[in-house]
Amino acid sequence: MQRMLREIRIAGYGGQGVILAAAVIGKAAAIFQGGYATMTQAFGPEARGGSSSAQVILSGEPILYPYVTQPDVLVVMSQEAYTRFAPQLKPGGILITEQELVNIDKMPTGIRVHGVPATRLAEELGRKMVLNIVMVGFFGAVTNLLDRDALRRAVADSVPPASLDLNLRAFDKGFDYGSQLLLRLSEQGDAEEAVSLESA
Amino acid sequence: MQRMLREIRIAGYGGQGVILAAAVIGKAAAIFQGGYATMTQAFGPEARGGSSSAQVILSGEPILYPYVTQPDVLVVMSQEAYTRFAPQLKPGGILITEQELVNIDKMPTGIRVHGVPATRLAEELGRKMVLNIVMVGFFGAVTNLLDRDALRRAVADSVPPASLDLNLRAFDKGFDYGSQLLLRLSEQGDAEEAVSLESA
Numbered sequence: 342m343q344r345m346l347r348e349i350r351i352a353g354y355g356g357q358g359v360i361l362a363a364a365v366i367g368k369a370a371a372i373f374q375g376g377y378a379t380m381t382q383a384f385g386p387e388a389r390g391g392s393s394s395a396q397v398i399l400s401g402e403p404i405l406y407p408y409v410t411q412p413d414v415l416v417v418m419s420q421e422a423y424t425r426f427a428p429q430l431k432p433g434g435i436l437i438t439e440q441e442l443v444n445i446d447k448m449p450t451g452i453r454v455h456g457v458p459a460t461r462l463a464e465e466l467g468r469k470m471v472l473n474i475v476m477v478g479f480f481g482a483v484t485n486l487l488d489r490d491a492l493r494r495a496v497a498d499s500v501p502p503a504s505l506d507l508n509l510r511a512f513d514k515g516f517d518y519g520s521q522l523l524l525r526l527s528e529q530g531d532a533e534e535a536v537s538l539e540s541a
Numbered sequence: 542m543q544r545m546l547r548e549i550r551i552a553g554y555g556g557q558g559v560i561l562a563a564a565v566i567g568k569a570a571a572i573f574q575g576g577y578a579t580m581t582q583a584f585g586p587e588a589r590g591g592s593s594s595a596q597v598i599l600s601g602e603p604i605l606y607p608y609v610t611q612p613d614v615l616v617v618m619s620q621e622a623y624t625r626f627a628p629q630l631k632p633g634g635i636l637i638t639e640q641e642l643v644n645i646d647k648m649p650t651g652i653r654v655h656g657v658p659a660t661r662l663a664e665e666l667g668r669k670m671v672l673n674i675v676m677v678g679f680f681g682a683v684t685n686l687l688d689r690d691a692l693r694r695a696v697a698d699s700v701p702p703a704s705l706d707l708n709l710r711a712f713d714k715g716f717d718y719g720s721q722l723l724l725r726l727s728e729q730g731d732a733e734e735a736v737s738l739e740s741a
Contacts, residue, residue, distance in 0.1 A: 379582065380584070382567065384568055384578040385571050408607055
């Protein structure tokens with residue numbers, strides 16, 4: 342666990358399991374990785390519209406002010422969530438999207454964007470409702486903020502026993518998708534570098 | 542919904558449904574009663590010990606600092622939670638206990654204490670696991686911070702459809718227990734007052 346404070350916002354619409362995804366990330370940091378975390382959920386007019394969002398802070402020390410102002414990582418599972426929260430992302434931050442639900446119109450500068458078809462991957466497992474855990478796995482792979490094993494144990498600790506296997510498979514599917522994406526990007530990066538070196 | 546900020550802490554051990562109880566209260570205030578609320582859960586060393594706690598802030602306006610320092614209302618479902626959080630209660634605050642799990646050793650001065658055998662009432666409904674919703678009902682009756690109907694709708698909105706009826710019955714059972722308790726206390730208060738007037 343990094344000592345530095347990291348702020349994460351997860352947003353989507355009601356029923357996508359935003360809060361559980363946030364709680365899993367917080368739990369992984371604190372219970373299984375020896376750090377501290379807070380998860381804050383705000384209820385207000387926007388919740389009446391059916392949208393849902395949660396904030397997670399990860400830290401190596403107790404957290405005195407548990408409010409995210411500029412997230413380092415933003416995970417969005419709906420277009421509305423993207424439109425609302427993308428402008429708040431910290432420069433150099435990471436934007437993670439449910440790529441079939443979010444259309445990125447204005448690409449923010451200085452932000453790394455990674456998309457995953459989480460709903461489709463969840464449907465391949467037979468249960469669309471585990472898309473949030475697919476997102477958690479993908480988040481784990483592309484941010485590298487938390488150990489894979491800590492996240493996986495936090496998933497196991499947060500879901501009903503009857504759906505444990507399904508959720509662990511969802512987590513692995515999301516994580517593997519993210520790892521393979523990073524691998525492809527790195528190969529591509531190397532290739533581009535090779536080309537630019539050749540043309541120099 | 543009162544305009545004033547109200548801070549609530551709910552604490553117990555893992556598996557008692559502390560977080561869901563907190564989320565129901567926040568949701569009732571914001572979604573069904575036109576106010577604002579935040580729910581914050583901290584993960585840290587204490588969570589590793591199996592205890593669970595959540596903070597809820599209710600307000601008539603957007604909440605800028607979602608951290609409870611001195612709760613107006615403290616709901617405790619374990620002895621450890623009582624020992625840890627009771628000293629933080631605001632003077633004039635309300636302490637709500639699961640009375641068969643919490644033994645009040647030092648009665649705080651200036652604090653109203655109300656106990657409910659939530660686990661036993663839940664068991665009477667056939668499912669011990671709804672003790673948290675019994676507590677929410679009882680909280681509603683003895684604090685009078687939120688409308689009964691808003692709380693009840695928030696319960697309905699927060700539990701799986703398969704256990705909806707059970708949870709609504711748990712809510713009603715807790716609420717009715719609290720209403721009857723207040724009624725008895727008020728009759729007793731009148732009686733005591735009559736006695737003291739007589740002896741004066």
